[in-house]
Amino acid sequence: MLHILEAGLRSTVQDDPRVAGARIGLPDAGPADPVAFRAARALVGERGGAAVEIVGLPFTFRSDDRRLVAVTGRDVAVRSASRLPGWIAFVVRGGETVTVIGSARYAYLAIGGGLDLEPVLGSRATYLPAGIGPVPRPLASGDALPLGPVRGLERAGVRVPPAPYGAAVAAIDGPHADRFGVDAVRAFFGDEFEVGPDADRMGVRIRGPELRWSGDDLLTCGVLPGAVQVPRGGSPIVLGPDAQTTGGYPVIAVVASAARGLVAQALPGERLRFARADPARAVASLRALGASAAAV
Amino acid sequence: MRAQPFGDSAVLIELEQRIDDGIVAQARALADAWERAGHGTAVPAYASVLARFDPLALPPEDALARARALASGTPNTSPEPAGRLIEVPTVYDGPDLDEIASLSGLSRSALIAAHSSRTHTAFFLGFMPGFAYCGPLDPRIRAPRLAAPRARVPAGSVAVADGQTAVYPLDSPGGWRLIGRTELAVFDPSREPPALIAAGDRLRFVPR
Secondary structure (H helix, E strand, O other): OEEEEEOOOOOEEEOOOOHHHHHHOOOOOOOOOHHHHHHHHHHOOOOOOOEEEEOOOOEEEEEOOOEEEEEEEOOEEEEOOOEEEOOEEEEEOOOOOEEEEEOOOOEEEEEOOOEOOOOEOOEOOOEHHHOEOOOOOOOOOOOEEOEOOOOOHHHOOOEOOOOOOOOOEEEEEOOOHHHEOHHHHHHHHHOEEEEEEEEOOOEEEEEOOOOOEOOOOOOOEEOOOOEEEOOOOOOOEEEOOOOOOEEOOOEEEEEOHHHHHHHHOOOOOOEEEEEEOOHHHHHHHHHHHHHHHHHO | OEEEEOOOOEEEEEOOOOOOHHHHHHHHHHHHHHHHOOOOOEEEOOOEEEEEOOOOOOOHHHHHHHHHHHHHHOOOOOOOOOOOEEEEEEEOOOOOHHHHHHHHOOOHHHHHHHHHOOOEEEEEEOOOOOOEEEEOOOOOOOOOOOOOOEEEEOOOEEEEEOOEEEEOOOOEEEOOEEEEEOOOOOEOOOOOOOEOOOOOOEEEEEEO
16 A cells, blocks of 8 residues: 555646546546656556646555655655665565655656556546546545556666756647638747746646637637737736637647646746747657657 | 648648538548547547647658548548437526527527527537537527626536537636527546547436
């Protein structure tokens, strides 16, 4: 069992997204920072399965038995008998109390053997608004999550480099970029945006140059996490994992899969810059991240 | 028709920019074809399909080419069979019933008759799990969305807005006009399938 002693604010169980649900209006869910999530899982030697997404550090836990664990995220560290940085696999002793600290908006805790939970609608990811997932609520102190068989202890000390937080966010021209003037598209990829206070798993509102678009309202169409929607005269919204599956605002750009965590982890008031990428290059960086995680 | 990348793991196929039964059916048929081909999930809407794929398994340029080929090969008039007919037992006592009746220049009973006497088609699902956009509404029913959405619309609310009707699957904020309610569970994650209404189904509201 994984015993949770201090649960943070809105920590949840997350897994690979529930992509097949999009057709019935069910959001993807899954991690807000997929690269950090997958790195944590890879560090402890798990190819699939669920991990804990921590929102609101500190987060304190203990395991009944000796386990390999890893913590990732932007600016995370671990405090137990000793102090460790994030993005490294380490062993906790049975009964040892471990606290994850730092300023990360989203931190990930993966455990060797994985969380032993049954998928719901194809995934163990939590979608809080509709109460979907094997643990369909925020984690609370006193919770105990069942674990799979102990494995991977020999991997202790393995590390991967943290994601490049703070770098420009790779994004691909959106399907409605032609609704915007050339100046608006240039401004999107050239100017800075400030992360607003409205930021959660549904989306992150950003403020910057006005991005005007013309013509009639769009017909509602399917959207997905990473899409940058621009309401008329409003601030752009970068959709997150819990975003609606359809939307009616033009999409000026779509954040590359490998860069979604850079937006999710940005704190209110921080500045973001978007760098234009093409789909092939975006996939190349996704593949490179997957390869480095697999190589550990 | 145009198909364009939607990020690195989807293609957006846009058929037209108007709402029409034939185009909606074509979008659904195209989404079915994409899923049958095993590329991934496809989300149809009024006149578009968001065709998703795993970019590590299917390179984006190949996905785009396949989407274009599929879209040009899908006939305009889809011979697909009509969906199931779902009856929705409805108590017409919503908080906006009288206002919508007066906006539409109908009596309360004429509004109820206008809403319950026609068969609506489920165009597509979106907004929230199990939420089916259905229509077209009797053109006499005038139902502009609320300028300020309600903070909480109860699950089971029967609503109308802008020529469409729907049942709210879950308690949620919402800007549609509430004319009634049903006890039918339109979304239940423990049921298979969890969404009661699928795109292409037909709905009839039955006054209770």
